[in-house]
Amino acid sequence: MSRRIASKAAATSDQWLELAVRALARSDRTTAQIDRLLVAKGASPAQIRVTVRRLTSLQYLNDEVFAVRWAERRLARMPMGRARLQDELLATGCSERIVHATLRSAYHKVSEQDLAVQVLTRASRTAPAKTPSRVARLLSQRGFDEDTIETVMGPLMREGS
Numbered sequence: 001m002s003r004r005i006a007s008k009a010a011a012t013s014d015q016w017l018e019l020a021v022r023a024l025a026r027s028d029r030t031t032a033q034i035d036r037l038l039v040a041k042g043a044s045p046a047q048i049r050v051t052v053r054r055l056t057s058l059q060y061l062n063d064e065v066f067a068v069r070w071a072e073r074r075l076a077r078m079p080m081g082r083a084r085l086q087d088e089l090l091a092t093g094c095s096e097r098i099v100h101a102t103l104r105s106a107y108h109k110v111s112e113q114d115l116a117v118q119v120l121t122r123a124s125r126t127a128p129a130k131t132p133s134r135v136a137r138l139l140s141q142r143g144f145d146e147d148t149i150e151t152v153m154g155p156l157m158r159e160g161s
Contacts, residue, residue: 016051032093067102079115084143116152
């Protein structure tokens with residue numbers, strides 16, 4: 001009788017692991033995202049802990065690696081300021097410690113000013129001659145701080161005068 005119970009427990013444990021691996025095969029995910037997925041599918045807290053521990057030991061789940069990849073892809077596709085990238089990483093479930101380390105690394109490689117200039121260059125191709133207030137708003141929405149916005153807009157303001 002105990003073998004039957006043990007094999008059923010193993011089967012359900014394998015079921016949760018298989019579900020998580022399928023999700024990870026589709027895209028990178030954080031530990032928090034896998035937790036939420038398993039909770040939504042009805043896994044118990046103990047089953048979730050076992051599954052996450054197994055995924056981590058297999059190196060299928062690593063929040064630090066996820067955060068670095070996420071930051072690199074997002075900055076390449078859509079340049080943004082530190083504040084917006086921080087918000088996005090926190091929304092994925094990465095811890096503050098991981099987010100801050102990732103931000104230090106990401107913005108060590110490229111300056112926010114360079115990214116802001118990229119935003120303006122791309123925006124000018126699609127809708128040239130925006131007013132300074134609209135340009136400032138665009139940069140602010142992309143997460144750039146006031147100092148960066150002023151620095152980047154300085155030459156634009158002088159050209160417009």
